[in-house]
Amino acid sequence: MPGGRPSGNRAIDERGFHAWLAAHLPAGRRGLLPLGDDAADLCPPPGRVAILTTDALVAGTHFRRGSPPRRIGAAATNVSFSDLAAKGAQPAGILLAVLVPPGTPAGWARALVQGAERAAARWDAHVIGGDTKPGPVPTVVGTAVGWAVPGHLAPRRGARPGDVLVTTGTVGRGGAAAEALRARGERPDVLARLLDVRPRVAAGRVLAPLAHAMIDTSDGLAEAARLLAHSSAVRLEVDERTLPLDPAVRRLPARRRRAAAFFGGDYELLAAVPPDRLPAARRAVGATRTRLTVVGRVARGRGAVLLNSAGARPMPPPGWDPFAAARPRGPTPG
Amino acid sequence: MPGGRPSGNRAIDERGFHAWLAAHLPAGRRGLLPLGDDAADLCPPPGRVAILTTDALVAGTHFRRGSPPRRIGAAATNVSFSDLAAKGAQPAGILLAVLVPPGTPAGWARALVQGAERAAARWDAHVIGGDTKPGPVPTVVGTAVGWAVPGHLAPRRGARPGDVLVTTGTVGRGGAAAEALRARGERPDVLARLLDVRPRVAAGRVLAPLAHAMIDTSDGLAEAARLLAHSSAVRLEVDERTLPLDPAVRRLPARRRRAAAFFGGDYELLAAVPPDRLPAARRAVGATRTRLTVVGRVARGRGAVLLNSAGARPMPPPGWDPFAAARPRGPTPG
Numbered sequence: 001m002p003g004g005r006p007s008g009n010r011a012i013d014e015r016g017f018h019a020w021l022a023a024h025l026p027a028g029r030r031g032l033l034p035l036g037d038d039a040a041d042l043c044p045p046p047g048r049v050a051i052l053t054t055d056a057l058v059a060g061t062h063f064r065r066g067s068p069p070r071r072i073g074a075a076a077t078n079v080s081f082s083d084l085a086a087k088g089a090q091p092a093g094i095l096l097a098v099l100v101p102p103g104t105p106a107g108w109a110r111a112l113v114q115g116a117e118r119a120a121a122r123w124d125a126h127v128i129g130g131d132t133k134p135g136p137v138p139t140v141v142g143t144a145v146g147w148a149v150p151g152h153l154a155p156r157r158g159a160r161p162g163d164v165l166v167t168t169g170t171v172g173r174g175g176a177a178a179e180a181l182r183a184r185g186e187r188p189d190v191l192a193r194l195l196d197v198r199p200r201v202a203a204g205r206v207l208a209p210l211a212h213a214m215i216d217t218s219d220g221l222a223e224a225a226r227l228l229a230h231s232s233a234v235r236l237e238v239d240e241r242t243l244p245l246d247p248a249v250r251r252l253p254a255r256r257r258r259a260a261a262f263f264g265g266d267y268e269l270l271a272a273v274p275p276d277r278l279p280a281a282r283r284a285v286g287a288t289r290t291r292l293t294v295v296g297r298v299a300r301g302r303g304a305v306l307l308n309s310a311g312a313r314p315m316p317p318p319g320w321d322p323f324a325a326a327r328p329r330g331p332t333p334g
Numbered sequence: 335m336p337g338g339r340p341s342g343n344r345a346i347d348e349r350g351f352h353a354w355l356a357a358h359l360p361a362g363r364r365g366l367l368p369l370g371d372d373a374a375d376l377c378p379p380p381g382r383v384a385i386l387t388t389d390a391l392v393a394g395t396h397f398r399r400g401s402p403p404r405r406i407g408a409a410a411t412n413v414s415f416s417d418l419a420a421k422g423a424q425p426a427g428i429l430l431a432v433l434v435p436p437g438t439p440a441g442w443a444r445a446l447v448q449g450a451e452r453a454a455a456r457w458d459a460h461v462i463g464g465d466t467k468p469g470p471v472p473t474v475v476g477t478a479v480g481w482a483v484p485g486h487l488a489p490r491r492g493a494r495p496g497d498v499l500v501t502t503g504t505v506g507r508g509g510a511a512a513e514a515l516r517a518r519g520e521r522p523d524v525l526a527r528l529l530d531v532r533p534r535v536a537a538g539r540v541l542a543p544l545a546h547a548m549i550d551t552s553d554g555l556a557e558a559a560r561l562l563a564h565s566s567a568v569r570l571e572v573d574e575r576t577l578p579l580d581p582a583v584r585r586l587p588a589r590r591r592r593a594a595a596f597f598g599g600d601y602e603l604l605a606a607v608p609p610d611r612l613p614a615a616r617r618a619v620g621a622t623r624t625r626l627t628v629v630g631r632v633a634r635g636r637g638a639v640l641l642n643s644a645g646a647r648p649m650p651p652p653g654w655d656p657f658a659a660a661r662p663r664g665p666t667p668g
Contacts, residue, residue, distance in 0.1 A: 015557075019564075033385075033421065033487055033489050037565075038387060038417040038421060038490070039386060039387035039417045039418060039420070039421050040385070041383045041384065041421070041484075042386065043484065044378045044383075044384060049376060049377045049378075050376045050377075051373045052373060052374050052427070052429055052477075053372060053373035053463060054429040054463055054465050054475070054477055055465050056469075056475070058433065058467050058468065061468055083372040083373045084373060087371070087373050087375070089373070095387070096388070097390045097477075129386060130388065131389050131390050132390075133390040133392050133395065134392065134395055135469075135471070135473060136470045137469070137470055139433065141390070141431040141465075141477075143431075143475075143477035145386060145479070150377065153367055155367050156372070215372060223349075230353075231356070
């Protein structure tokens with residue numbers, strides 16, 4: 001009902017959700033259109049381009065049905081903001097399409113939106129719109145918008161032979177979380193993406209003007225390297241001995257360490273930086289209190305390889321494929 | 335596989351879909367980032383604000399599993415562009431998150447994107463990004479972005495007493511389609527939204543600077559009037575005798591006519607225009623070859639009423655509620 005204020009326990013309905021969005025969402029947002037209008041507006045700062053990205057999180061694949069909705073909303077926001085970070089963009093807003101089984105308490109979707117709002121607020125961004133529809137399993141599709149400087153977008157395809165490869169943070173945080181789940185007898189392919197994702201927004205903003213190419217490591221460093229190599233039509237050589245492994249990965253048995261390192265779900269940045277800009281990159285990223293490590297180099301050729309004392313080998317495949325993960329459990333995991 | 339070119343019959347996978355998006359999407363798009371990057375960029379024209387809107391279409395609720403994917407993609411685009419039209423915005427791009435059961439042929443999602451691309455091209459807009467994930471039933475979430483003039487956004491809450499209410503096109507096109515399905519023994523609540531939706535982009539652009547408030551009639555004129563009245567804190571009086579009923583509605587038995595008229599799925603525009611701007615609105619909308627009809631007025635008070643020779647009565651409820659429609663069939667309609 002327009003204007004109705006659904007109680008948290010009442011079943012969700014589309015119009016009630018939209019009315020709640022319109023009435024309860026952030027005081028911080030100062031748009032020209034009120035929330036809950038047909039659409040939301042955002043005013044780009046002068047000379048900036050809009051950067052947009054969309055990501056879906058599905059119950060049973062990316063989170064459990066029982067996961068706290070605030071955490072799901074925060075994850076949807078942070079996962080999308082990680083893609084913005086890889087283009088050096090400043091997050092401005094996020095739209096959330098929430099699919100839920102009929103009868104889901106309205107409070108579930110509201111808590112999800114509030115979790116997203118809290119996550120967005122870390123970067124002065126806001127939930128700027130949303131939709132809800134019935135669907136067989138809870139699903140949230142987040143579409144984030146941010147602003148970036150046109151000349152400094154660090155596309156995937158920009159890596160050049162001679163560049164050095166750098167990564168923020170550590171390698172294998174997602175894999176270590178998956179290993180911990182596995183050790184408890186839980187499915188490692190669920191929930192690993194619902195870590196406390198920390199998008200590298202500040203590091204991305206300072207790296208983008210210095211990098212020839214950049215990508216986030218949402219699917220792990222190996223997959224990111226493969227995509228960067230393919231898009232840029234170059235060869236990427238990652239030196240396994242230099243990887244800043246997550247402490248939890250270092251504690252694993254040696255035979256499980258590599259799979260954990262490249263499992264995915266890290267949400268760090270992998271960038272190709274010309275060598276003469278490396279000192280500036282170190283200074284700028286250091287000023288954001290983010291670790292930056294040289295992990296390899298860009299060469300002529302094709303593909304991504306992993307170097308160690310035994311020589312070069314093809315990059316291992318990613319540890320996690322949502323379609324493969326979803327398949328064995330049939331159509332309604334969760 | 336990055337760079338792989340999945341055949342249309344091969345099962346979909348996320349990375350193959352992204353690679354296909356990157357390689358095959360429109361020559362017409364001239365962005366700073368290539369398609370298939372982590373994110374897409376759009377450059378706003380000087381002095382414009384970005385307008386964003388998100389909408390989900392779910393198999394079994396909004397379309398049938400067997401519906402042609404090109405048509406689903408076109409509908410996702412047109413439904414979102416209708417919301418842009420209601421703010422007077424020029425469509426610029428659309429992002430598509432496509433959820434499909436594992437094993438779905440890659441060609442299905444590709445055809446959906448191509449249908450969206452063709453629909454967007456009518457307004458020189460493009461598919462600018464996408465994501466695919468496994469989900470129990472086919473679902474597409476479209477997020478559209480467009481550009482509008484900041485002072486001319488025609489918010490829902492702007493209607494003022496004394497304004498006249500105008501609508502583009504006819505009333506009941508969605509309901510007439512639903513009645514036709516019902517007559518063939520099919521569920522009227524499915525597919526009716528997958529009409530050949532024709533968003534009123536051109537009419538919206540010329541009406542927005544003249545209107546105090548505007549909304550699209552995706553849920554029918556009655557629901558649009560209720561939302562406009564609520565948001566603007568005014569009373570809306572719609573004169574039933576003046577409604578430009580769709581010819582197919584006129585042909586229905588009298589007892590079914592009103593339900594069809596207000597069923598939903600019309601995707602016209604309902605605007606509140608000050609009387610002194612009505613001649614300009616008629617001229618401007620006429621120049622877009624779109625019919626414009628005065629259907630009522632804005633008064634002091636609250637709520638939306640329907641006037642006819644018998645007097646005023648509360649606006650009838652919308653004919654279609656996706657949550658109610660999804661409920662009786664259980665969790666996996668389609």
